[in-house]
Amino acid sequence: MRGGRGVTPVGPGGPGSPTVPGDPGAPRRSGGAGDGLGGLGWGGRSRRRLAKGRAFEVAALLATLLGVAALAALLGDLLLDGVRHLSSHFFTSFASRFPERAGIRAPLVGTLWLMGLTAMLAIPVSVGAAVFLEEYAPSGWFARAIRTNIATLAGVPSIVYGILGLALFVRALGLGRSVISGALTLSILVMPIIILAAQEAIRAVPRGVREAAYALGATRWQVVWHQVLPLAFPGILSGAILAVSRAVGETAPLIMIGAMSFIAFTPGSLGDPFTALPIQIFHWASRPQEEFQALAAAAILVLLALVLGMNGLAAIVRHRARQGE
């Protein structure tokens, strides 16, 4: 920063001033202006404006810290309660009436089943739908209505999907309270989210790439397959991972379709009953004994690690795609 202390007020973005995580744009902009005008002298108005900007920055920082502090408190509390249960025994044992014998084998395997099946079912259908909406659908009222509805569906409470799953998969299709019913229900739940993410990724493919491919005599299918999808792939994948990680944490729809909370086996086929981590957590946390509460904390740690791991994976996919450009 040019200029002495008395001449130039230290503007946002100056040395040592805090920056707001997640919003690198704003401080950098004002920092640039401050650097450029450093030697020109500042009127009272600029001083007031800078003060205002600084106040806002501090407020934004406090808001961020509040969120981080809440998360840290939660994690700390969980670690304190749960970490002592995190042994290999905890991962390999089934649920039990005796807290010291109880483990998460059934719900963990159930959750992994749900994750894999949901990804396999939801991602191809969602990408297909997104390709249709972005590349094929005529731009008339019909496509507009579908687009609006998908955005709305992404905001529908998950319990509603649970009721749909119960009526459609468990009863009407006779799939019962099985892991496939659960996966199908979660698939419908995350499909709108994946479709929206995929649409956005497809829309971000530069127009010039499409035009160039069409101008070379490529058919619509060739343009989509050889140019659009490869370029949109990282965006689609990271959106899909985030959506599936959301599904992993869902409890309400699974309770609705009748997932068990106490089973002493893991699903061996699509038609078997199942349980999942959030349900096990809910079950343990609602028991009065303190020991079960600690087990719930340990299970939450596992679930959090799973979700955070997937979020990290999504971030890596995005990052690598950006580097590849």
Added chain:
Amino acid sequence: MATVYDIDSGGREPALEARNLSVAYGGREVVRAVSLAIPANSVVALVGPSGCGKTSLLRCFNRMNDLTPGARVTGEVLFHGQDLYHPAVDPARVRQRIGMVFQTPNPFPKSIFDNVAFGPRVNGFEGDLNRRVEESLKRAALWDEVSDRLAEPAGKLSAGQKQRLCIARALAVGPEILLMDEPASELDPRASQRIEELIYALKRDYTIVIVTHNLQQAARISEYTAFLQGGELVEYGPTDVIFTKPREERTETYVTGRFG
């Protein structure tokens, strides 16, 4: 106003002929009843002020307007006596015969080789792909600069090289006609000059229609010039006539630089 301009094409068959061609975007007409014939193996420049419809007209010639939502084309474009807008015509096939180069160099985010090979690949080319890529790059005067790094991403090339790569990519499909939409307007003077030299060399084997807002460029490289204004074809004829003794006053006003 539909006017068929008789131009002395030296006995050559027209490679492309527009008849009463109009383009409208959502009801707004941007090309009005244009009729003109493009002689084979010539360079025809489409000039006119911004928004005169020259790019829209160009994009009719390989049915790129099909991709613009709300665009409506009426009239005919004849190519070997066949109307390109006949319902039975497959636009992808049209674009194999009539290639296009865009204003902004737009190579695919792939290797240099894959850029040139894309066209032959999607068109089911069964010959020697390596040779086709080499030939195309040579024709586009780029081979000497990239022959030892064909596997490198096209994004590493300079803007002028990218545009020549786009030309090579278009040539690799084996078109008869090349449509160019201000191909040099985003390049520096040296790179721009190289594109002009290339166009001059290419007209031996191809028919070239080029949109440009650079009148000097049109005068340097084209044999025929069409002047458009407000979507209408004001005047069309040999380039030297258009630039030295145009029939229409509007043409004279434009080419002498009094507006636009």
